[in-house]
Amino acid sequence: MNKSILTKREKQVFELLILNKTTKEIALNLNISEKTVRNHISNAMQKLGVKGRASAVVELLRLNEISL
Amino acid sequence: MIKRMSLKKISICIIALFAIFLFYLFPTNEKLKVNKELNYVEDDKNLNTIFLIDSNNYLAKTSIDLDDKTIKNKAIKLLTALINDEKYADKIPNGFKSIIPNDTKILNLEYKDGVIKVDFSKELMDTNKENEEKIIEAIVYTLTSIDKVKYIIIYMEGEILTKLPQSNINLPSTLDRNFGINKEYNLTGYKNISKTTIYYVNKYNNKEYYVPVTKISNDGREKAEIIIEELGNNKTYNTNLMSYLNSNTKIVSLNEANNQLVIDFNDKIFNDKDSNTILDEVIYTISLSILDNYNVDSVIFTVNDQEIYKSK
Known part of the structure; x- marks a missing residue:
C-alpha cells in the first residue's frame, strides 16, 4: 500500500487552502480550531522540507498529493 | 407596332445587362462568409x-x-x-x-x-x-x-x-x-491556482509540429483568456516554443453550447486584414489548446459574429 507523505487531515487542509479558503474558513469547514489548522500546515511544511505555504502547495501539486 | 415591340425588348435587355453590371461592380463581402472546416488529422485515415x-x-x-x-x-x-x-x-x-x-x-x-x-x-x-x-x-x-x-x-x-x-x-x-503534459509550475502564491494546457508550435527540418505545455499558475481567469494571452505574448523564454498569434488579439465573447465552443475574436486575429485569412499555426495552437481545456467536441472561430473556421 502506498503511503502518503501527508496525513488525511493535512491533505484536507491543503485541499481547502488551494480553494482560496482562509484559515478561519478551513477551521469551520473541518470542525477544528484555527490553531490546529496552522499546526497541520506547519507539520506538512516540515515533512516537505519547505518554508512557506506557497512552496508546500507547489510540492504537493507536483507530487499529486493534492489536485486542482 | 413591330418597331415598338423591338424597342421594348431592347430596353429590357439593356436594363438586365445594367443590373448584372451593377451586381459585379458592388460585390458582397463573401469572404467573411467562407467557412473552412479544419482537420487536425490529415486526410489519410491511417x-x-x-x-x-x-x-x-x-x-x-x-x-x-x-x-x-x-x-x-x-x-x-x-x-x-x-x-x-x-x-x-x-x-x-x-x-x-x-x-x-x-x-x-x-x-x-x-x-x-x-x-x-x-x-x-x-x-x-x-x-x-x-x-x-x-x-x-x-x-x-x-x-x-x-x-x-x-x-x-x-x-x-x-x-x-x-x-x-x-x-x-x-x-x-x-x-x-x-x-497534464510537459508541466511547468509558475506559482508565486497559493491562491487562484489554475492549470491550463497550451499548444505551441516548433519546427524540425522545416516541418512544423505542436508542443503542449500544461502551465500551473496563479491565474483565476477563464482558460480561453489565458490561452489567448499566453499565445499572444509568447512570454516563454524558451525559443523552441513559438506562437504566431498577434498580441492584440482579444476574445470578444465566448459561448459554450451543444458540445461546441464558439469564440468571437476581434479582427486582430487575421494575419492579413485585406484577405481576412488566419494562419494555420494560429488556428491549430488555439484550437488544440481549447480542446484540451474544455469538454467540447469542436471549436468555432468567429469575427464580428461571422463564422470563420470550425474544427472537426
Whole structure:
C-alpha cells in the first residue's frame, strides 16, 4: 500500500487552502480550531522540507498529493 | 407596332445587362462568409497521433501511419511505437524518439466503454527519475488521441500503478488529460491556482509540429483568456516554443453550447486584414489548446459574429 507523505487531515487542509479558503474558513469547514489548522500546515511544511505555504502547495501539486 | 415591340425588348435587355453590371461592380463581402472546416488529422485515415520526445526533450504531438481499424489494435501498435522506435523507425518522423524503456512488454490490453486498461511489465519504470512522469504523460496523451478513448488505467505486472517509484509522484487510478503534459509550475502564491494546457508550435527540418505545455499558475481567469494571452505574448523564454498569434488579439465573447465552443475574436486575429485569412499555426495552437481545456467536441472561430473556421 502506498503511503502518503501527508496525513488525511493535512491533505484536507491543503485541499481547502488551494480553494482560496482562509484559515478561519478551513477551521469551520473541518470542525477544528484555527490553531490546529496552522499546526497541520506547519507539520506538512516540515515533512516537505519547505518554508512557506506557497512552496508546500507547489510540492504537493507536483507530487499529486493534492489536485486542482 | 413591330418597331415598338423591338424597342421594348431592347430596353429590357439593356436594363438586365445594367443590373448584372451593377451586381459585379458592388460585390458582397463573401469572404467573411467562407467557412473552412479544419482537420487536425490529415486526410489519410491511417495517420494516428502519437506523443514522442523532440530534440528539446518535450513530449510533442506527431503522427504515425498505422493501418489498424480496431481501437485495441491501434492502441497496441501506438504503445509499441512508444516503447521501441526501432521497430517503427521508418514510420516515426526524424527528430523524435520514444520514451518508454526498450525492453518493456505489453502484457495485456483491454478496451471497453471509453476506457483502456493496459498492463506493462516492470521494465516500464526502468528509467531515471525525470522520465517517469513523462512516460505516463506520453501513454495518456497518445491513447486518449484515439477517437472514443477518454480514460486510461495503467497496470504494472498486474497491479494498478498508483505511485511512481523514484519521483514519488502519485497517480490517480484512472488517468485522463487532466493529468497534464510537459508541466511547468509558475506559482508565486497559493491562491487562484489554475492549470491550463497550451499548444505551441516548433519546427524540425522545416516541418512544423505542436508542443503542449500544461502551465500551473496563479491565474483565476477563464482558460480561453489565458490561452489567448499566453499565445499572444509568447512570454516563454524558451525559443523552441513559438506562437504566431498577434498580441492584440482579444476574445470578444465566448459561448459554450451543444458540445461546441464558439469564440468571437476581434479582427486582430487575421494575419492579413485585406484577405481576412488566419494562419494555420494560429488556428491549430488555439484550437488544440481549447480542446484540451474544455469538454467540447469542436471549436468555432468567429469575427464580428461571422463564422470563420470550425474544427472537426
